[in-house]
Amino acid sequence: MTYETKPGVKIPTRENALPKRFYEAVDVVELEAGFAVHLDGRPVKSPARRALTLPTRNLAELVASEWAAQGERIDAPAMPATRLCFVAIDLIPDARDATIAEVTKYATTDLLCFRAPEPPELTMSQAAAWDPILAWAEETLGVHFAPATGLMPIDQDPVALQRVMHHASGLDTWRLTTLAHVTAVCGSALLGLSLIHGRIDGEQAFVLAHIDEHFQISQWGEDHEASERLARLRTELRTMGEVLRALDAAPDA
Known part of the structure; x- marks a missing residue:
């Protein structure tokens, strides 16, 4: 079944609902307690606003690669390592x-x-x-x-x-x-x-x-x-x- 809309009216897509990318640079920063991922110099925080401090540089690099790979919109389901780390910090x-x-x-x-x-x-x-x-x-x-x-x-x-x-x-x-x-x-x-x-x-x-x-x-x-x-x-x-x-x-x- 197809649906018609008025001229100039666009049906929202899944991508339209995704948040826009708000950063350019993605970096891994070593801290005293571990490693952080920074977006334009600001540390990534979990949904519960906790610091995303990771135990190894390799894990931080993996998370950083997911943020760097995002296009004009941030697609969280396409970031499994980041989501896992958020769960580890906020819930477990x-x-x-x-x-x-x-x-x-x-x-x-x-x-x-x-x-x-x-x-x-x-x-x-x-x-x-x-x-x-x-x-x-x-x-x-x-x-x-x-x-x-x-x-x-x-x-x-x-x-x-x-x-x-x-x-x-x-x-x-x-x-x-x-x-x-x-x-x-x-x-x-x-x-x-x-x-x-x-x-x-x-x-x-x-x-x-x-x-x-x-x-x-x-x-x-x-x-x-x-x-x-x-x-x-x-x-x-x-x-x-x-x-x-x-x-x-x-x-x-």
């Missing part, structure tokens, strides 16, 4: 226990443990992709998760769930925020922990989390909306991998 310190509990909750219905009963091509793809992660989690993290066929709830080992909680509890604010985000995007605490521990990278997390979608695309083709959605998720997870690499850099690097 007061919601640490709830965040750990949420990651553990995802583990009770972890994506990697729900296998399709058919067709054989999909079941084999899931097993080939996900079984190595389950084996790694048991060997490295000491958590045993049992896969099952179908959508019925699985009663996972309470000890395994407690250990997931323990591993999440041992993370600093930045890595816990990243774990929680990856877990939610993937529907899998095990993929989140695999990324945190360097077992997989962001691209692999995306592929492993979307085995079903890629199978459906191979059978029926890809529509435009699905393609855009998957592209956004791929960017999100790739960026989460970059955030972790930046955090692993030396504090003064």
